[in-house]
Amino acid sequence: MSEPVTAAPVESLDPAHRLPLTFTARRRGKAPRHLADLSTDERREVAVAAGLPAYRADQLSRHYFVHLTRDPEAMTDLPAAVRDRLTEALLPPLVTEVRTLTADRGATIKTLWRLHDATTVESVLMAYPGRNTVCISSEVGCGMACPFCATGQMGLTRNLSAAEIVEQVRLAAATCADGTLTGEPSRLSNVVFMGMGEPLANYNAVMGAVRRLTDPAPRGFGISARSVVVSTVGLVPQIDRLAAEGIPVTLAVSLHAPDDALRDDLIPVNSRWKVGELLDAARRYFETTGRRVSIEYALIKDINDQKWRAQLLADELNRRGRGWVHVNPIPLNPTPGSMWTASTRAVEATFVDTLTKAGITTTVRDTRGSDIDGACGQLAAQVLEGGER
Numbered sequence: 001m002s003e004p005v006t007a008a009p010v011e012s013l014d015p016a017h018r019l020p021l022t023f024t025a026r027r028r029g030k031a032p033r034h035l036a037d038l039s040t041d042e043r044r045e046v047a048v049a050a051g052l053p054a055y056r057a058d059q060l061s062r063h064y065f066v067h068l069t070r071d072p073e074a075m076t077d078l079p080a081a082v083r084d085r086l087t088e089a090l091l092p093p094l095v096t097e098v099r100t101l102t103a104d105r106g107a108t109i110k111t112l113w114r115l116h117d118a119t120t121v122e123s124v125l126m127a128y129p130g131r132n133t134v135c136i137s138s139e140v141g142c143g144m145a146c147p148f149c150a151t152g153q154m155g156l157t158r159n160l161s162a163a164e165i166v167e168q169v170r171l172a173a174a175t176c177a178d179g180t181l182t183g184e185p186s187r188l189s190n191v192v193f194m195g196m197g198e199p200l201a202n203y204n205a206v207m208g209a210v211r212r213l214t215d216p217a218p219r220g221f222g223i224s225a226r227s228v229v230v231s232t233v234g235l236v237p238q239i240d241r242l243a244a245e246g247i248p249v250t251l252a253v254s255l256h257a258p259d260d261a262l263r264d265d266l267i268p269v270n271s272r273w274k275v276g277e278l279l280d281a282a283r284r285y286f287e288t289t290g291r292r293v294s295i296e297y298a299l300i301k302d303i304n305d306q307k308w309r310a311q312l313l314a315d316e317l318n319r320r321g322r323g324w325v326h327v328n329p330i331p332l333n334p335t336p337g338s339m340w341t342a343s344t345r346a347v348e349a350t351f352v353d354t355l356t357k358a359g360i361t362t363t364v365r366d367t368r369g370s371d372i373d374g375a376c377g378q379l380a381a382q383v384l385e386g387g388e389r
């Protein structure tokens with residue numbers, strides 16, 4: 001939930017426009033407050049506190065979530081006198097493009113964004129037949145310290161605000177809408193939280209963003225909850241919290257090993273919540289939401305790709321029921337200097353075959369952007385959503 005909005009004291013109001021100046025103040029490290037941090041009622045409260053009718057906030061929301069713009073010049077239904085001040089107060093610039101790379105004949109666009117405090121995050125937009133997917137970041141860096149992941153080596157700098165997350169989605173949607181991605185206007189259909197950061201470690205901001213993504217237009221983008229994927233390396237209490245939200249997003253568990261002995265090394269948070277506890281929580285998520293859970297499994301040569309581990313994974317999943325889970329093995333795209341590399345195709349095929357024979361639905365994920373150093377600091381940035389090979 002976003003922070004409650006309180007009316008600014010009279011002295012702090014700009015006398016010309018009566019907008020609360022606190023909304024433009026920049027706190028060090030913390031992103032300026034933005035429309036996308038607020039619920040519909042909170043946005044209206046801001047408009048009223050600024051001496052404007054509540055419906056002005058709705059008009060601004062429509063420009064942002066439907067027309068995908070924060071440009072005051074485009075908001076011709078708003079009086080010119082209040083346009084700039086309203087956008088300044090509720091749509092401050094949050095991200096600035098630093099660098100954009102394309103790959104896969106233009107079907108993959110990776111962008112590095114600079115935030116208000118000069119920190120940077122990445123997002124990757126990918127076109128597939130029938131859908132467009134953006135992979136977004138939820139934190140600057142990551143505190144989970146997974147040793148195979150470039151982002152994990154950075155440590156955590158800070159959490160993103162809900163609006164900083166939403167801005168990555170708006171800009172991706174605009175890139176689809178203006179025809180840049182596919183050569184003709186198209187729609188952003190899928191959002192995956194698999195960029196930099198552990199989404200469930202920044203729970204409130206991520207949930208605020210999920211609400212903006214799934215709220216019907218013009219309150220939000222109106223993206224189907226089933227088309228939003230929230231990943232986790234295994235913060236068990238937050239998985240249960242997510243299940244109780246009543247927004248049935250798809251949960252993706254980055255498992256990478258079916259046994260604690262190996263997973264303790266690959267995913268340090270496994271020392272807190274073991275494989276069994278994590279899979280139990282994933283099963284509860286399925287029972288509560290009815291959404292089949294995705295198990296992400298990066299295939300790392302000679303580390304976790306043995307046939308016996310595929311069988312153990314199948315046994316652990318089947319022990320908790322049938323038809324509740326889908327496994328996505330992912331060929332590792334190693335980060336520079338990494339001692340790990342991808343499994344061979346033959347080993348990958350055996351791994352998949354073992355799972356399939358055990359009755360586990362399995363799809364090897366497409367990799368994207370490998371020729372543009374496609375790593376979004378981590379595995380999943382290259383990998384996501386679809387593309388059976």
Ligand code: SF4
Nearest residue numbers: 142144146149152197
């Ligand atoms: S793999 Fe994910 S959770 Fe682990 S360090 Fe990288 S970004 Fe964080």
